[in-house]
Amino acid sequence: MMKISAKPINFKFNDYLSNGYEFLKNNFGNVLVAFLLCIVMSIIPFCGFLALGNFYKYCRNLRMGRQASPGDIFNFDDFSAYFILQLIILGGILLLYIPLFITMPLAAMANGGEPSAGMPIFLIIYMIVLYIGILIIALKAFYMIGLISLGGVRDIKTAWQMSLTMSKGNLLSIFLFSLIVGILGQLGILACGIGLFLTLPFVHTTHYFAYEDAIQQIENDEIKEIGSKNEF
Template identity: 65%
Template structure:
């Protein structure tokens, strides 16, 4: 497990996009196979985040020049923390959606929908989307902390991720928006576009996560050197 010194990170959106593209271009075949296996594994219930985390670990090892295998995507060592994490988020979303089960019967039961209820429903949906986006941004580093940082306690991973993203939510949102648009362009281009754009989305995310972890990793050797200077 990495020794983490939680602090807000310097989020370098442009670097992550360019590095992700260059990394994909230089290792396209390996990354494509690993990404396709990641999609296959994501079909297994509660294994979507685990597959993504394993993909990030695969990218790290590939970039470090280590011996890697696309089969590394099917690694279940971190299944439990991801399972707990998904259950917590699922329970939270269910709670957030409870008002919807109140709004819909009321609006459907009247011959003439109340304008007030319509406005309240729109405001509720806006609030819901804002909450979901904020939670997703605050949890941005959790997958990396579990798969790359070795932190298996979900609460600890959440707290560190929140600190790392402090002051960067807008930059993180713009980053997710940009790579999301690029991924969507791949969808419009059908299969050929998906082959190029979707792996890029995840390699760009990998560089964002890896750089974030590097900025908060406790360097014991450096710390010893500093103490010796004094």
Template identity: 65%
Template sequence: MMKINAKPVNFKLGEYISNGYEFLKSNFGNLFGAFLLTMLMSIIPFCGLLAIGNFYKYCRDLRAGKQVSAGDIFNFDDFMPYFILQLILIGGIMLIYIPMIFVLPSMADRDPSAGPPAFFMVYIFVIYIAILIVCLKGFYMPALISLGRVTDVKTAWNMSLIMGKGNLLSIFLYSLVIGILAQLGIIACFIGLIFTLPLLYVSHYFAYEDAMQQITHDEIQEIGTKNEF
């Protein structure tokens, strides 16, 4: 039985990307096939985050040498927590747009050459920063739900807050670097794209797997170790 003890994670930016690259290079066929199925499942309403979470579990099982199959991506065991999380996100987006309902009509009567009002620009900037901070603080939620079996969204959020404490800048830089790598694949057209996009998710898996190893311990294994002595 695994027990989770949420604590600040030692974030290893370069290690996650390098490990992701080596793992993807060694298992490209399996991972690329799983990635395509992940993108296919993401088309299904409310299944995007679930598909990505299942991809992380697929990476874990493949790395452990277990038997993996395409059906692993189309697994709905974690549907409910991801469904609730997406409902919360949709609600948050709707709240963000409420002030814009009142601002946009007033902008329609303005001279287009005058540009948008200062309030609107400040509002958009503040919202952007707020969304960025929320995403960084909730970075570990997919790991907790998919790899840690934490089914309560509020609990996963609170744990992610603790795990990311002191690491928000590192997580931001990591996300920026891996995002740039994915964009380079787009610039390099199709050949680059089929490698860099899976690399993004595989690197995320290593970040999540390392974090889970830092905050969990196996009670059964611990008992066995004690009995040896």
């Protein structure tokens, strides 16, 4: 079993926002083209996360002055890792809804086929608990895409365990960060939709800097070794 050497991250909220903005401003044309191709790539089934991961790789190469082409978005090197991740997410969501599929028919049968008076209350409580649970899991898994795309950690269990450690003590910061950049991303709707092509790339450049900084904080020979092992 691979040894996990991750540590809680010093989450630099303001740096990610400012760096993401400056990077987008200085490379707007290239980033916009790459982001549009990312949208096209996301249309392909099970390629949404892969497109984002490739976008973050593109941002890294562009930022470091390496050879970078927007066409790099259509790279399938990490497909298997993201495919497995999305299957796990899909299976987890279906599993969470099983209690509803079982409880609702049983409640109707117990009530002579009539809707149960307590069912709406149960549904409300269950859905609240369900969404809170999903939110917490999503926050704990925040770094997984960055670990796969930028850290080369293609084993999903390893990426989850590392993200779990890295997000420790940062769940509120990650939530506020995601909420704020999400709101900023949606502000483009106020510009008749055209603004989305300005604000949505900003959302993902800020995420790139959050992932890049986290990788740099935990980067050592071992994480490189993990990436190398999982490539083969």
